[in-house]
Amino acid sequence: MTTVGIIAEYNPLHNGHVHHFEEAKRLSGADRAVVVMSGPFTQRGEPAVAGKRARTEMALHMGADLVLELPVAYALQPAEWFAFGAVSLLDATGVVDSLCFGSEAGSLAQLLPLAAFLAEESSELKDALRRQMAEGASFPAAFSQAAAEAWAAPGEGSPETAMAAELLRQPNNSLGLHYLIALQRLGSAIKPLTVPRTGAGFHDPLRPGSPIASATAIRRLLLEGGSPAAYLPAYSSEILAREQAAGRGPVQAEDFAPQLRHALLTRSAAELRGLLDVNEGLEHRVKKVLPGLEPFSVAGLLQALKSKRYTHTRLQRMLMHILLNHGKEELSPARLAEGPAYIRVLGFRDSGRELLKAMKRTASLPVITSAARFDHPLLERDVQAAAVHAAAYHPSASRDWFADYLEPPVMG
Incomplete structure (x- = not known):
């Protein structure tokens, strides 16, 4: 029995992801698949349109045997640390034989x-x-x-x-390179594989008649009130519709505008400077543009802060770090270089139970199925991030805020 690893965000899981999953299984010849997935916030500094439990369901429906959470300490980072955290988790399981990622190079x-x-x-x-x-x-x-x-x-x-x-x-080449670099630095025995990225690029608009669209275009359609069903497998559409009907999405950055405004107004420039990605005087720039933002919006703030030196993505991540109160010291490069401290299980199918049993013998980190039974500062950050994400739901309920403590892993 062999296992392929996949690193993803599934924000949301669409037909392009299904193609990659099927190709990963085919190319690796693996019997099983382990997915490391970002939780409530993603690498580009955006909140996921749906919660991590809903997106875990999508992955299990697709055929993933086991879904693990990439800690927010790594998920909300530039490519280097995002890749290092995710690859470290796959390596730490002790059961993953190969890692398959998409790339424009295809080789x-x-x-x-x-x-x-x-x-x-x-x-x-x-x-x-x-x-x-x-x-x-x-x-x-x-x-x-x-x-x-x-x-x-x-x-x-x-x-x-x-x-x-x-x-x-090319974005997928760049991220893939960081996966390969992480494998080398870890001295991992995991075999890298790549499949050509097909279909829509990151910035490509929706193409009528095509079953493939970028996650960005799909999210935009969702937030505009449209239906992305043509670009999603049926189970993703059904899960998204269920979440939307329950008021649990689609979540967007503007949902956090009041909380972010409060954080910016109640912190001094020196306090902002202590938070992750607030560098090179950005704290003063933030304070300078705030009085002119009327009405306040996340999009307006990003536009006011953007410059040649600071990309939209970099600024989005900075704002999410401010929202989540991520300090520079606790998420320093030296701390991140230590790697994740635990393997958090988000969900599994029956076949995933066998993987979990094997991991009890092979894993080099604690395997966590209940956040209430494990104490670690970075896990606490994961729980906090999930609670902040759930605060954007309508209605916002305490059971959603503390789902990490109250809900077991998703069963596929």
Whole structure:
């Protein structure tokens, strides 16, 4: 029996995800699949449109045997730490044989040597990154160009550099590279696999007649009151409809505008500076633009803060860290480099029970099926994040706020 690992957000789970899941099973030849999934907040700094339990249901319906939660400490991070946290969890289970991710490249031929180079963090790479940042580039753009320059020996402006930069600019390639880097740094025996990403790109609009759409376009359609049923498997549509009827979605950033405004107004610039991603004087910029935001909105605040140096995604993550009161010290690079401290089970099918039994022998971290029975500061952050997400439901009920303590794992 072999097991393939998948890292996902399923926000929401759509036909493209089903295609990737089926290809992962086919390419790996695995009998079982373990999914590491973001909880209530996602890597781009957005709240998930539906709670983690609903999205776990979708994954189990699709065929996942076991769904694990990526702690919010890693889920709400740039690609490097998002990937490191997720890969660390798969490795810590002791039962995962391969990791399959989608990429624009569709092959490991270019990705593996580049990942091996980047994992070394050469002085050339660090120098190039400092130079790009000094010129005012955002970190993702600076890293992309710096990595391309350092990897392609002929130097800046060469065809090799241009090819490397293009490879790094493509979002799934970039995330996949960080998965590969994490595997190397962990010395993991997990075998990497990749499948070509097909269908709609991240920014592509909906295409009538096509069963594939990006999660971004699907979320936009949901928030505009439309039906994304054409782009989702039936079970995802049914679960989303049930959640919406119960007032548990679709959740969006604007649902947290009052709480975020309160946090910004009641914290001094020095207090803001102590929170994650509030760097380089951003606390003063936030305080400066606040008086001009009337009416206050998350979108308006993001627009007022955006600049060449700070991407929309980076600012979204910063605002969510402020909302969740994530301190720099508790989520420092040194702390994140220690890896997750537990394996949190969100749900499983009958076949997943066998995996859980095996993990009792093989896992290098505690396997948690009840948050009430395990004490850890980062798990407490997960519980808090779920409660904040549930506060956006209409009606907002205490059972939803404390579901992490009150509800068992989802059974598929």
